[in-house]
Amino acid sequence: MERIPILKMGELLLVTIQVDMHDQLALTLQDDLTNRISAEHARGVLIDISSLEIVDSFIGRMISHISAMARVLDAETVVTGMRPSVAITLVELGLTLEGVHTALDVEKGMELLRRNLRPSVRSAPRARR
Amino acid sequence: MERIPILKMGELLLVTIQVDMHDQLALTLQDDLTNRISAEHARGVLIDISSLEIVDSFIGRMISHISAMARVLDAETVVTGMRPSVAITLVELGLTLEGVHTALDVEKGMELLRRNLRPSVRSAPRARR
Numbered sequence: 001m002e003r004i005p006i007l008k009m010g011e012l013l014l015v016t017i018q019v020d021m022h023d024q025l026a027l028t029l030q031d032d033l034t035n036r037i038s039a040e041h042a043r044g045v046l047i048d049i050s051s052l053e054i055v056d057s058f059i060g061r062m063i064s065h066i067s068a069m070a071r072v073l074d075a076e077t078v079v080t081g082m083r084p085s086v087a088i089t090l091v092e093l094g095l096t097l098e099g100v101h102t103a104l105d106v107e108k109g110m111e112l113l114r115r116n117l118r119p120s121v122r123s124a125p126r127a128r129r
Numbered sequence: 130m131e132r133i134p135i136l137k138m139g140e141l142l143l144v145t146i147q148v149d150m151h152d153q154l155a156l157t158l159q160d161d162l163t164n165r166i167s168a169e170h171a172r173g174v175l176i177d178i179s180s181l182e183i184v185d186s187f188i189g190r191m192i193s194h195i196s197a198m199a200r201v202l203d204a205e206t207v208v209t210g211m212r213p214s215v216a217i218t219l220v221e222l223g224l225t226l227e228g229v230h231t232a233l234d235v236e237k238g239m240e241l242l243r244r245n246l247r248p249s250v251r252s253a254p255r256a257r258r
Binding site: 003007008023081105106110117 | 147
């Protein structure tokens with residue numbers, strides 16, 4: 001089954017969206033991501049959309065949903081690599097990605113997350129292997 | 130134009146291969162990656178293939194080429210997330226990825242690179258913005 005890989009980097013999870021999202025792929029990603037946040041005790045999620053030339057309301061909503069789900073699991077979401085044209089489209093679509101942090105690239109996104117993350121009560125136990 | 134995003138993380142570049150590679154995409158990736166290694170003064174390249182269920186001789190050769198190109202630019206390449214079935218196929222195809230390091234996941238790959246990287250004579254000047 002087609003799925004988007006989720007890469008673990010320390011306390012963060014990285015997702016690079018490269019392909020056109022369709023309903024099933026988006027649902028699979030939401031499932032996988034929430035499971036991984038829980039299993040890996042992740043504190044932050046980075047979603048890189050630098051290869052997306054077009055972001056429609058479907059993807060915009062998916063990002064908002066993922067961010068809301070991550071938040072209730074005590075993880076922050078940062079969207080990185082958004083193209084200027086995509087930002088214009090999102091605002092024109094009325095999607096301002098409330099509650100989603102953004103950064104120009106993954107490196108800046110990681111910095112932002114590391115700076116923002118408060119020490120967690122659950123940061124001590126590491127993910128089981 | 131379709132292209133695979135290259136994410137910069139400190140001295141490392143990360144490429145996640147999610148889509149079927151065809152000739153033009155592979156050539157674009159090689160071009161982009163060599164340009165980025167040079168522009169960003171990267172010391173290591175991580176290629177994650179965890180979402181690839183099938184690796185044929187074309188991709189195998191592409192990985193070997195990228196690794197060889199990176200090496201002459203003084204950067205090490207680590208392939209991460211290879212599935213057991215892919216490892217079997219590669220060996221059966223006679224592609225043993227000579228000179229390419231491998232690691233089970235991106236996190237281990239980053240550790241491997243950070244441990245292996247010798248201090249570089251060019252590590253002091255940072256990439257221009």
